[in-house]
Amino acid sequence: MAPGTPVAPEVGNVKARTLFTLVLLAFTGTLIVECLTLSAPSRAAPLWVLVPTAVLLMAQLLADILSRFRRPRDHGGGAGPERSFDARSVGGPEWSRRDAVRWRGARITGWLLLLLGLVEACGFFVAVPLFVVPYLRVEGGLRWGASILFAGALVGALFLVFGVWVDVPFPEGRFYRIAAAVR
Amino acid sequence: MLDAALEGLGIVLSWPNVLYPVVGTLFAMVFAFLPGISGVTLMALAIPWTYAWDPMATVLLFGALVGGSTFMGSVTAILFNIPGTSPNAATMLDGHPMARRGEARTAIACSATASALGSTVGVVMLIALLPVVRWVVLAVGPPELLLLAIWGLSTVALVSRRAVLEGLIAAGLGLAVGFVGLDPRTAESRFTFGIEYLQDGVPIVPVFLGLFALAEMIDLFVSGRKTVSEADARAAMGGSTVEGILTVARNPGLFLRSSVLGSLIGMIPGIGGTVASFVAYGHAVQSDPQGRFGEGDVRGVLAPEAANDAKDGGSLLPVLAFGIPGSEGTVLLLAALTLHGIHPGPELVSDQLPLVFALIWSLFLSNWLTSAIGLFSSGQFARFTLVPAHLLVPVITVLVALAALAYRATFGDLLLTVGFGVFGYAMKALGWPRVSFVIALVLASLFETNLQLTLGLHRAGRLDLLARPVFLVLLGMLVVTVGWSTWHQGRRWHRRSGT
Numbered sequence: 055m056a057p058g059t060p061v062a063p064e065v066g067n068v069k070a071r072t073l074f075t076l077v078l079l080a081f082t083g084t085l086i087v088e089c090l091t092l093s094a095p096s097r098a099a100p101l102w103v104l105v106p107t108a109v110l111l112m113a114q115l116l117a118d119i120l121s122r123f124r125r126p127r128d129h130g131g132g133a134g135p136e137r138s139f140d141a142r143s144v145g146g147p148e149w150s151r152r153d154a155v156r157w158r159g160a161r162i163t164g165w166l167l168l169l170l171g172l173v174e175a176c177g178f179f180v181a182v183p184l185f186v187v188p189y190l191r192v193e194g195g196l197r198w199g200a201s202i203l204f205a206g207a208l209v210g211a212l213f214l215v216f217g218v219w220v221d222v223p224f225p226e227g228r229f230y231r232i233a234a235a236v237r
Numbered sequence: 238m239l240d241a242a243l244e245g246l247g248i249v250l251s252w253p254n255v256l257y258p259v260v261g262t263l264f265a266m267v268f269a270f271l272p273g274i275s276g277v278t279l280m281a282l283a284i285p286w287t288y289a290w291d292p293m294a295t296v297l298l299f300g301a302l303v304g305g306s307t308f309m310g311s312v313t314a315i316l317f318n319i320p321g322t323s324p325n326a327a328t329m330l331d332g333h334p335m336a337r338r339g340e341a342r343t344a345i346a347c348s349a350t351a352s353a354l355g356s357t358v359g360v361v362m363l364i365a366l367l368p369v370v371r372w373v374v375l376a377v378g379p380p381e382l383l384l385l386a387i388w389g390l391s392t393v394a395l396v397s398r399r400a401v402l403e404g405l406i407a408a409g410l411g412l413a414v415g416f417v418g419l420d421p422r423t424a425e426s427r428f429t430f431g432i433e434y435l436q437d438g439v440p441i442v443p444v445f446l447g448l449f450a451l452a453e454m455i456d457l458f459v460s461g462r463k464t465v466s467e468a469d470a471r472a473a474m475g476g477s478t479v480e481g482i483l484t485v486a487r488n489p490g491l492f493l494r495s496s497v498l499g500s501l502i503g504m505i506p507g508i509g510g511t512v513a514s515f516v517a518y519g520h521a522v523q524s525d526p527q528g529r530f531g532e533g534d535v536r537g538v539l540a541p542e543a544a545n546d547a548k549d550g551g552s553l554l555p556v557l558a559f560g561i562p563g564s565e566g567t568v569l570l571l572a573a574l575t576l577h578g579i580h581p582g583p584e585l586v587s588d589q590l591p592l593v594f595a596l597i598w599s600l601f602l603s604n605w606l607t608s609a610i611g612l613f614s615s616g617q618f619a620r621f622t623l624v625p626a627h628l629l630v631p632v633i634t635v636l637v638a639l640a641a642l643a644y645r646a647t648f649g650d651l652l653l654t655v656g657f658g659v660f661g662y663a664m665k666a667l668g669w670p671r672v673s674f675v676i677a678l679v680l681a682s683l684f685e686t687n688l689q690l691t692l693g694l695h696r697a698g699r700l701d702l703l704a705r706p707v708f709l710v711l712l713g714m715l716v717v718t719v720g721w722s723t724w725h726q727g728r729r730w731h732r733r734s735g736t
Binding site: 073074078086088092093095100103104113117140154158159164170173174179182195204212221225 | 282349360402403405406409410413414416420422423427428429455458459460461488627629630631632634637638639642643646647648651652658659663666668669685688690
């Protein structure tokens with residue numbers, strides 16, 4: 055780490071790592087509990103894998119927790135616990151960057167959820183332009199005309215190749231199924 | 238045999254027969270470049286188109302389709318971290334980091350060269366083993382397959398050098414995910430939680446798409462990078478086609494071992510190219526524990542690509558000799574041959590050898606043609622790494638969604654892809670190795686099925702491991718490679734700790 059770098063991002067990263075390990079441990083624990091409901095022949099191999107994995111996860115969790123109490127490295131600027139405590143109020147460039155990363159993470163999650171919802175509701179070929187146009191507009195800063203043109207070309211090419219030529223049976227959207235049922 | 242080989246070559250190179258492998262190769266390349274569809278899709282489409290064709294023309298076309306799609310899948314794997322086919326997933330592990338460093342041209346050139354030469358080794362082994370094919374296929378049983386799976390799993394700690402604990406955990410989770418579905422022995426549902434979608438297990442294609450392709454797009458968005466390549470425009474066009482070609486010449490041992498591995502694994506029905514490429518990748522890591530695998534080591538492209546193409550030749554052996562298909566591609570090949578009155582089996586190999594060699598030469602020609610086109614176009618392909626992120630992210634995301642939906646036409650696959658995309662991004666951001674998870678997932682079924690069969694044979698008193706030469710050879714290789722790489726790691730640790 056370069057001299058003068060605040061400690062706060064490392065603490066934040068440790069929090070994320072700890073949370074991730076906890077989630078994986080919860081998942082493994084769920085699988086072990088599920089395993090115990092199986093017959094003996096079926097649960098043998100999974101248990102032999104899951105129990106050591108759970109043990110390793112607990113070791114990893116311990117390592118993550120202990121790393122939060124590690125002595126912070128000397129960053130040349132006399133960084134110590136006080137500096138990490140003050141880092142938020144300092145609002146240094148590293149802290150803003152982390153906020154920016156979190157904000158971008160939330161945005162991409164939103165875009166992916168939008169795509170999922172549109173595909174489920176409207177079907178793939180309707181969902182594509184409804185996803186691509188706002189994305190290009192918001193994230194790429196393209197004009198409406200350019201965004202619509204780009205999305206139209208993309209969905210047109212995909213439809214010709216996959217919908218017509220290869221004839222892939224894409225799942226229908228929920229709206230289509232409801233409309234068909236009503237008819 | 239030589240007369241039949243020459244006659245077959247003459248058939249392939251004669252006019253107008255030569256058009257079939259050439260046109261078939263070009264179509265296979267286009268299809269393989271588009272994620273979600275592959276040479277297998279094209280083969281399925283081609284069956285009805287070729288109903289009225291001459292049988293020889295069909296043989297030549299399908300030989301080219303089998304071989305033509307393998308290389309192009311590695312181009313998308315290198316450029317965008319999207320494997321064109323599952324076997325190309327191993328190429329991504331080092332190919333994409335090379336592209337991000339501005340060495341896409343080197344990676345693609347190495348892939349093209351290894352593909353062409355690897356397919357040559359596969360074809361040579363196919364021809365050499367044709368007379369003894371029965372012994373080869375019957376000599377491989379559950380104990381040998383179990384050892385192969387263990388060998389692949391033994392590389393997990395090596396590929397996750399800087400995060401061994403995380404790597405072992407990821408491998409455990411990969412195996413656990415691989416156990417989802419029906420128990421191979423008792424047919425009991427495991428870890429499905431009542432969800433019908435999971436009854437057939439977790440499909441591997443959406444996992445790959447999410448864990449690597451979608452995760453990379455998420456990372457590209459979150460990081461705020463302007464392009465895939467982290468190098469500037471001029472550096473992104475760096476790398477060298479010649480350097481890529483010379484990589485194969487500089488690593489002859491690794492290339493030959495990977496090709497032989499791929500060809501042998503391809504001969505075993507049901508194993509598939511994915512296992513071949515990952516086992517070869519793991520072997521490459523074991524052969525040099527101090528290498529920078531996973532960070533853009535060109536040998537991490539060479540090994541899986543050589544194995545992947547050598548596997549094509551090997552996979553023809555059980556198809557032609559026994560009529561037993563070993564993969565989706567060979568199933569369709571078998572269907573096409575049967576529809577035209579060509580019945581694979583011992584009679585085909587003994588009475589229609591020129592036809593067999595025509596198929597083999599068509600495959601060979603197709604592999605070299607795709608590699609030649611790839612070599613000449615490597616620079617143009619590298620330009621894709623400079624496409625602006627705000628255009629690339631939505632397009633690739635849509636293509637990933639398309640590939641997930643096209644796989645089995647179920648919304649569940651798309652959900653799975655997005656779920657693994659988020660999981661893959663979290664692993665990447667927190668320094669957990671995804672490759673360990675994927676190796677374990679790919680090998681889980683092979684490992685468990687053959688473990689149960691081997692234990693069953695042992696309990697029934699029908700297993701004499703000392704009387705199985707292939708088992709003993711594989712065991713020796715496993716002990717040598719694991720021991721050697723462990724010794725190397727220990728030496729490295731001692732050097733670091735100053736003792």
